[in-house]
Amino acid sequence: MKPFAVLGLLIAAGLFARADDPYADSVISYAPGTGINTSYETPAVALGAPASAAVITAPAYATTDIVGVGNGGQLAVMFNSPITNDSAHHAGGMDFTIFGNEFFTTTASTVSGIYNHTGLTVWVSQDNVTYYRLAAPYGADDYYPTQGTGDPLMPVNTALSLSSFTGQTTAQALALYNGSAGGASYSLSWAVDAGGDSVTLPSVSYVEIQGTSGFGYVDAISRVETVPEPTGFGLLMAGVSVVHCCRRQRG
Numbered sequence: 001m002k003p004f005a006v007l008g009l010l011i012a013a014g015l016f017a018r019a020d021d022p023y024a025d026s027v028i029s030y031a032p033g034t035g036i037n038t039s040y041e042t043p044a045v046a047l048g049a050p051a052s053a054a055v056i057t058a059p060a061y062a063t064t065d066i067v068g069v070g071n072g073g074q075l076a077v078m079f080n081s082p083i084t085n086d087s088a089h090h091a092g093g094m095d096f097t098i099f100g101n102e103f104f105t106t107t108a109s110t111v112s113g114i115y116n117h118t119g120l121t122v123w124v125s126q127d128n129v130t131y132y133r134l135a136a137p138y139g140a141d142d143y144y145p146t147q148g149t150g151d152p153l154m155p156v157n158t159a160l161s162l163s164s165f166t167g168q169t170t171a172q173a174l175a176l177y178n179g180s181a182g183g184a185s186y187s188l189s190w191a192v193d194a195g196g197d198s199v200t201l202p203s204v205s206y207v208e209i210q211g212t213s214g215f216g217y218v219d220a221i222s223r224v225e226t227v228p229e230p231t232g233f234g235l236l237m238a239g240v241s242v243v244h245c246c247r248r249q250r251g
Contacts, residue, residue, distance in 0.1 A: 021081070023047060023048050023221065023223075024047050024077035024220075025047065025079055026047070026080075027046065027047065029076045030073075030074070030075050030076070031073045032073050033070025033071050034071050034072060035214070035215035036069070036070040036073075036215050039063050040063055040066055040067055040068040040217060042063065043067050046066075048220060050152055050183070052148040052149065054147065054148040054219070055149075056146070056147050056177075058103060059103040060148075060219045061101065066101050066219045067218050068216070069140075069216055071119065071211045071214055071215050072211055074209065074211065075208065075218060076128070076206060076208040077206070077208075078205055079204075080205075082204060082205045083096050083204050083205070083207075084188075085201055085202055085204075087187055089227060090227070091226075092155040092156075092224065093187060094186060095185075095187050095224055096186055096207065096222065097186070097221070097222050098183055098186070098209065098218060098220075099146045099181070100120075100141030100142075100218060101141055102143070103145045104145050104165060104170075110166075110168060110169055111167065111170075111173055112167075117139075117217065119212055120141050120209050120210065120214065120215070121212040122139070122209055122210075124191060124201065124208070127205075133192055134187075134188075135192045135196075136184075139184070139216065140209045140216060140218060141216030141217055144156045144160070147177060150179055150180050150181030151179050152220070153223070153224055153225035154178075155180060155183070155224055156177055156178075160176055188201050
């Protein structure tokens with residue numbers, strides 16, 4: 001392959017490159033609340049990637065992996081680069097994902113249920129002053145169990161429910177993940193104000209998890225991958241590279 005072909009492929013690939021540092025950058029505030037194991041009260045462990053050793057039937061559990069958010073407690077983190085509201089270009093139509101401590105239970109080597117923590121609501125803010133709740137069908141430690149070897153920037157299809165996994169082997173369940181690392185994914189379009197009315201937020205820099213009616217644990221928070229449409233130039237360069245490679249193979 002000649003340099004021109006290589007250059008074309010590199011330029012085309014660059015159009016699909018991910019943003020750097022997809023994870024929360026700093027902890028803004030933390031209050032442990034009640035109900036959690038007091039060994040899990042180090043909020044900084046929620047920064048960075050989800051635990052690589054976690055699998056969908058055995059979650060992150062080390063004190064260096066997860067932090068507890070108890071009933072009445074909260075954890076707020078900041079992203080240096082705001083999370084944008086862009087369902088058209090973000091994978092799965094979601095904007096960010098929270099990884100927790102839930103896991104699938106098994107019977108006779110197939111998924112039979114899920115062990116999760118309910119009651120953790122998710123809030124977002126542009127300025128760390130006014131927060132809006134995300135009216136999501138699940139909480140921060142509900143769905144989906146983490147698979148540390150998966151892609152943390154690619155959400156699981158949110159149309160999948162527990163019944164989608166029940167009776168499946170671990171391998172079959174992971175096939176439904178389609179390469180994702182799991183976690184509970186959220187869209188900023190779900191934001192509502194105190195009256196329950198929808199709020200339009202172009203972007204947010206702060207995510208807060210509150211123990212509204214229960215407790216749970218947080219492993220990591222990541223933005224969702226952007227999947228842009230290729231530009232005309234990128235398509236042209238990719239096409240030229242492919243044609244050139246084909247000609248080389250024929251020669």
